Amino acid sequence: MVKKKTCIFISGQGSNLKNLIFRARDHNFPIKISLVISNNKNAYGIKYAKKYNIPHVLIDTKIKNYENKILFYLKKYKISFICLAGYMRIISDKIIRNFEKKIINIHPSLLPKFKGLNTFSRILKNKEKKTGCTVHYVNNKLDDGDIIVKKTFFIKSSDNETTLKQKTHKLEYKAYPEAIIKILRRN
């Protein structure tokens, strides 16, 4: 099987990146992580790229035409698939046009509910009975696009933001690889 050369975009902790790095070691897993892009120089996840010898680039998304820099590196590393993993920026039209249906994202809620930030506090405030995570294709709207995989769990009365986050992350480590396999194995 030819693995797709993949770039993971991060902004923070990078635990989904770490999970995908481990999963991609399996020769049956359809991606090879060839590049990590971060828009945040303090992103903890950069440490995983360094530790596992994956090329990584820091992009300042505040500068004009930063998309050209991103596209330059995606081309340089022959990237054909992109996973957003805690990347807290909207992907611009220019990049989406170059990677139509080739960019996916994971979000810590049952989309279309609770798009955006502060997901867990809003879920609790809304007294939801269940929550989970969603992997979806990326378009130019926030946490939008066709859904690939959704995973759910029931919220307990004892849950708080910290436990919801932990439980959601645990589900994400299953959902993201499952979504990647689902859409790339059939190619």
Ligand code: GAR
């Ligand atoms: C994950 O929970 C992911 O779903 C969320 O950021 C976290 C990143 O964790 N993404 C979003 O909220 C996107 N709107 P990680 O850096 O440990 O992988």
